[in-house]
Amino acid sequence: MEPKIEKAAVRPDEVDVERGSNKEQTTPQVKDLASKEGAKVETGFDEAFLVTFGPEDPENPLNxxxxxxxxxxxxxxxxxFVRIMVSTMMAPGIEVIAKDLDMTTTQSTLALSVYLLATAFAPLVIGPLSEVYGRKPLFHITNVFFLAWNLICGFANSKGLLIAARFLAGAGASAVYSLAYGVLGDxxxxxxxxxxxxMYLFVPLTGSAVGPIMAGFIVEYSNWRWMFWATTILQSVLVLASFxxxxxxxxxxxxxxxxExxxxxxxxxxxxxxxxxxxxxxxxxWKIRRSLTRPLRLLLFHPTIQLQALLAGINYGLLYFALASFSALHVSAYSNSIAISGLHYIAICTGTISGSQIVGPLMDYAYKRLKTRFTDVPELRVPLLLPGALFTPIGFLLYGWAAQYKLFWLVVDIGAMLLSLGMQIFDTTLGAYVMDAYPEHISSASAATQVLRSLMAFGFPLFSxxxxxxxxxxxxxxxxAFLSIGIALPATGILWRYGAKLRAKSESSY
Incomplete structure (x- = not known):
């Protein structure tokens, strides 16, 4: 059945953009907010003095x-890369840190996942402010903020300080979840x-595996504090380079x-x-208040954002569910050392990297093909959600039952690779959908979808x-697996058939 999207163009009152695009996306477009009867509008703004980018303007970021x-x-x-690596690297050292700082297993797991809790709320501030003051100042400020608190984690001598510092480091790290997509859209x-x-995802996604692997060897052969000190040194180099x-x-x-x-x-x-x-x-x-409330308004009143947030949240929560228990499985069931157990995260890393590199070319190819049949709308991204919706539950089933019967460890790792591959295809496609649906406020839209995503990534590992x-x-x-496919497949169908209608019911994102 074909989606009803050929004529599902966005309503004129939705085109409230600050940086729109023509077919080639070379010049910002503006909406006449006042009278159309002449160049001189009622507000006193003369259209002859409107500053825009020309078609080949070298100062236009798209050019x-x-x-x-x-x-x-x-x-x-x-x-x-550093921020995602830091989010996962504590997994192999949870028991050692718990013993050193007199923490329960739940408290040490909280220290791992509280980082993700911060990434649920900080983007609600960082993303909108980047649409007021620009990407650059927010990028540099959050870089330094993250560096400082990650360093403090390495010096923490109490469970309270470690948990607090991890939370604040996560707040600084969360900029990557809203600013990055905004910059790429720019x-x-x-x-x-x-x-x-x-290309953007290739390097950061290796961090989800490099973190636990590096941490496993650090915990076994050195002091767990070097997990934070080493990443702080790397972050310092990257901060200087980014200037x-x-x-x-x-x-x-x-x-x-x-x-001006x-x-x-x-x-x-x-x-x-x-x-x-x-x-x-x-x-x-007023400007700041309007900007800071935008992500919440999107989440509360935009059905497409609500659906995207739910899907991304479940996907991300399930991934961290697997990450939190993966090392412990190989230690308890396969008698691996902590250092060797961390190497199995290579399977998850292989899946996420493969998913990101497969979905990119497929996304561009499918978009060009579908654009010849349908109106150019964000729903052209939706078909690529299907492979992700199918690979993820297959991976969970293979991983789970192979571990249950203690089959050869490679079978478990293949299952983990498949589930992470499916999740990455699904997540990247959703990200592209958000970028297409909200081109004028990509950072705010990304921040809105990040809330449920991070909350579930924070909460799921606590119950693993x-x-x-x-x-x-x-x-x-x-x-x-049943939870994943039971939500992802119906939601994919809803977005494909009714996504344009859902977007048409939304108010302006401004």
């Missing part, structure tokens, strides 16, 4: 050189979305700066950017031990 675009992509990718066109996402590689990419901020420069240089006060017209007469407090003790790995993972 930047490929070298500059890849440099910025590398900057956000490198910082993403500089890459929709036709290049798959390729740019694949020369990262440039402001948010078009509304760049256009506002251009308008024209007013200064020409003495003509009538030059203005569209964002200035929209915010004319508004106080700074209890679930496996009660049901065993076989039925425990079967439950997770």
């Amino acid at each position: 930047w050189s490929r070298k500059l675009k890849w440099g910025i992509t590398a900057a956000v990718s490198g910082t993403g 500089v890459w066109s929709k036709e290049q979305r798959g390729k740019s996402l694949s 020369g590689m990262f440039y402001e990419s948010y078009a509304p901020v760049l256009l506002r700066r251009r308008a 420069k024209l007013r200064r240089e020409t003495g003509e006060a009538n030059y203005y950017a569209d964002i200035e017209k929209r915010e004319s007469g508004r106080t700074t407090l 031990n209890s679930l496996y003790k009660s049901l065993g790995y076989g039925w425990g993972n079967s439950l997770l």
Whole structure:
């Protein structure tokens, strides 16, 4: 059955954009917020003085050189690597840290997952503020903030300080979950979305495996505190490098700066950017309040964001459920040392990296093919959700029942690889859908979907031990598989057939 999306264009009152795009995504478009009867509008803004980007304007981030675009992509990718690595690296050292700081297993697991709790709420501030003050200052501030608190984790001498420092480090790290997608949306066109996402994700996704592997050897042969000290050193290098590689990419901020420069240089006060017209007469407090409430408004009143947040949340929660228990399984069932048990995270890393590299080219190919049959709408991303929805439960079942009957360890690892591959395909496709559906406020939309995602990633690992003790790995993972496919498949069908109608019911994202 074909989706009803051929004529499901967004309503005119939805096109409230600060940086829209034409077919080639080369020039920002603006909506006439006042009278259309002449160039001189009722608000006093003369259209002749509206500052925009020209079709081949070199200052338009979409027209930047490929070298500059890849440099910025590398900057956000490198910082993403450290932040994701730090999120998972405590897994092999949970028992050692618990013993050293007199923590219960639940408390030490909390120290692992509280990092994810911070990433649920901090993007609600970081993402919107980047749409007021620009990407660059928020990127550098959060980099330094994360570095400082990750360093403090290494010096923590009490469970309270460790948990608090992990939470604050997670708050700084959370910028990658909102800023990165915003930056990629700023500089890459929709036709290049798959390729740019694949290249951006390649390095950070290795962090989910490098963290536990590195930590396993550190815990066994050194002091667990070096997990934090070593990553702080690496983060310091990346922070210094980013100052020369990262440039402001948010078009509304760049256009506002251009308008201010024209007013200064020409003495003509009538030059203005569209964002200035929209915010004319508004106080700074109003602008910040409007910006900070945007992610919550999207989550509360936009059905597409609600559905995306639920799907991404369950997906991410299940992944961290597997990450939290994976090392312990190989230690208890296969008599591995802590260091060797960390090597099995290579299977999960292989799955996530493979998923990101497979889905990117497929996404661009499918988009170009489907665009010849249907109207260019975000729902053209949806078909690629299906492989992810199927691979994930298959992986859970193979991983669970192989562990239940203690089959050769490679079978367990293949199951883990398949589930992480499916999750990555699903998650990357959802990310592209959000970027297409909310091009003017990608960071705020990403922050809105991040809330449930991080909350579930925080909460699911807390119950992994209890679930496996009660049901065993076989039925425990079967439950997770049924939960995954029971939600993902129907939701995919809803987005494909009714996604455009759901978006049409939403108010402007501004």
